[in-house]
Amino acid sequence: MTISTHRRGWLQAGLASAAALVLGACDRITNNPKGIGFLASAEGLTRRVQRLVIDRKALAREFKPADISPDFRPNGSIDPTDPDYVALRDKGFADYRLVVDGLVERPLSLSLAELRALPSRTQITRHDCVEGWSSIGKWTGARLGSLLDQAGLKKNARYIVFHCGDTLEQTLDGSGQYYESIDLIDAYHPQTILAYAMNDGALPVAHGAPLRLRVERQLGYKHAKYVMRVEAVADYAHLGRGKGGFWEDRGYEWYAGI
Numbered sequence: 001m002t003i004s005t006h007r008r009g010w011l012q013a014g015l016a017s018a019a020a021l022v023l024g025a026c027d028r029i030t031n032n033p034k035g036i037g038f039l040a041s042a043e044g045l046t047r048r049v050q051r052l053v054i055d056r057k058a059l060a061r062e063f064k065p066a067d068i069s070p071d072f073r074p075n076g077s078i079d080p081t082d083p084d085y086v087a088l089r090d091k092g093f094a095d096y097r098l099v100v101d102g103l104v105e106r107p108l109s110l111s112l113a114e115l116r117a118l119p120s121r122t123q124i125t126r127h128d129c130v131e132g133w134s135s136i137g138k139w140t141g142a143r144l145g146s147l148l149d150q151a152g153l154k155k156n157a158r159y160i161v162f163h164c165g166d167t168l169e170q171t172l173d174g175s176g177q178y179y180e181s182i183d184l185i186d187a188y189h190p191q192t193i194l195a196y197a198m199n200d201g202a203l204p205v206a207h208g209a210p211l212r213l214r215v216e217r218q219l220g221y222k223h224a225k226y227v228m229r230v231e232a233v234a235d236y237a238h239l240g241r242g243k244g245g246f247w248e249d250r251g252y253e254w255y256a257g258i
C-alpha cells in the first residue's frame with residue numbers, strides 16, 4: 001500500500017466527477033474538434049486537479065441551533081468495556097491523556113484541560129452514516145491543525161492515525177480495536193476538530209467521551225470516537241489489517257469524502 005495508490009484513488013474519483021461535470025457540455029466538446037484533445041491535455045488535467053483540491057478545502061454546511069437533532073443517534077461502540085477505558089471513565093477521565101506521537105518533532109501528552117486551552121472551534125454539522133441515517137449536532141473541540149503544529153509534523157508525515165479506546169470486534173490478533181486515518185488535507189481542514197463537547201455539554205460516552213474526531217467532509221465511520229492517541233505516519237499498511245481503519249479493513253472505502 002503506497003501513498004501514490006491513495007492519491008491516485010482520490011484523483012481518479014475527482015477526475016470521474018470532473019468528467020461528470022463536463023458531460024453537460026459534452027455536445028459542445030464533441031462537436032468541437034479540439035474538445036477531446038483539450039480534456040486529455042496536461043493543462044486541462046492540471047485545472048481539474050486544482051479544482052478538486054480547492055473543493056476538498058471547502059467547508060461542510062453548518063446549521064442553526066434550531067436544526068440540532070433532539071436525539072442524535074449513537075452508533076458502533078456506545079459503551080466500551082475495554083478495561084483501560086473503563087478505568088478512565090470511572091474516574092471521570094481525570095487521568096486521561098491524549099498522546100500525540102509518531103512522525104512529530106515534539107511528542108505530546110495532554111490532559112483534557114490542556115486540550116480545552118488549545119485553539120478551538122464550534123460548529124453545527126450533519127453527521128452522515130454510511131448506513132443511511134443522518135443527525136445534526138453541535139460540536140466544540142481543539143483544532144487538529146493547531147495540535148499538529150504544536151507537535152511539529154516531520155516532513156515524511158503523510159497521514160494522521162487515530163487510535164481508539166474501544167474494541168469493536170473481538171479478535172485474537174487485536175485487529176478489532178477501532179482506528180482510523182485521514183490525510184493532511186483533512187487534518188488541516190478548518191472544521192476538523194477533536195471534540196470534547198457536544199450540544200454545549202460534555203461529550204457523552206455513547207458519542208466518544210472524552211474525545212472524538214469530527215472530520216466534517218467525510219462519512220461517519222471516519223469520525224473516530226474514544227481517541228486515545230494521535231499518530232503521524234508515512235504509511236498505514238502496518239496498522240490493523242493494513243487498509244487504514246477498522247471499517248476499511250472490512251471493505252469500506254478509505255476515502256469517504258462527502
Ligand SMILES: Nc1nc2c(c(=O)[nH]1)N[C@H]1C(S)=C(S)[C@@H](COP(=O)(O)O)O[C@H]1N2
Pocket residue numbers: 072073074075076077127128129130164165166168178179206207208220221222223224225226
Ligand atoms: N472508536 C469508534 N469510533 C467510531 C465508531 C466506533 O464503533 N468506535 N463508529 C463509527 C461510525 S460507523 C459512526 S456512524 C460514528 C457514530 O458516531 P455517534 O455515535 O456519535 O453517532 O462513529 C464512528 N466512529
Ligand SMILES: [Mo]
Pocket residue numbers: 075128129130131220221
Ligand atoms: Mo457509520
